[in-house]
Amino acid sequence: xxxxxxxxxxxxxxxxxxxxxxxxxxxxxxxxxxxxxxxxxxxxxxxxxxxxxxxxxxxxxxxxxxxxxxxxxxxxxxxxxxxxxxxxxxxx
Numbered sequence: 001x002x003x004x005x006x007x008x009x010x011x012x013x014x015x016x017x018x019x020x021x022x023x024x025x026x027x028x029x030x031x032x033x034x035x036x037x038x039x040x041x042x043x044x045x046x047x048x049x050x051x052x053x054x055x056x057x058x059x060x061x062x063x064x065x066x067x068x069x070x071x072x073x074x075x076x077x078x079x080x081x082x083x084x085x086x087x088x089x090x091x092x
Contacts, residue, residue, distance in 0.1 A: 002057070005050035008042050009061065012051065012081060013074065015039070016067035027080035035088060048085040051078050 003009055012030065019026050034040040034047050054061045055078055060071050067074060 003050055003053045005042070005046045005053070006064070008040075008046045009050040009054050010064050011040060011042075012047060012078065013062060013065045013067055016069055016074065016077070022069060022073055022077040022080075024080050024084070027077060028084050030081055031084040031088060034085070035091065044085050044088065044091045048082060051082045051085070055079060055082065 015030060016022070019030075030040075031044070034044040037043060040047060055075065061078060062071055062074055069077070
């Protein structure tokens with residue numbers, strides 16, 4: 001998988017170990033943390049780019065980290081996170 005910001009993608013996936021579920025509410029909360037750079041210090045643009053690149057490829061997004069959710073569930077959640085990030089453009 002070719003992702004310019006693999007570390008950022010892994011940070012999002014790592015957060016799923018503590019996620020109570022893969023809901024839009026959880027995605028929105030994660031995006032809020034990205035916007036204020038709490039836990040996600042690289043800023044929303046880097047996470048958005050990493051997620052978009054990962055979703056555009058067929059390689060497993062969970063190749064480096066295996067969260068307690070399956071590949072299909074994680075991809076669906078990443079899509080939610082990406083949608084939430086898009087709603088908040090332009091980023092500050």
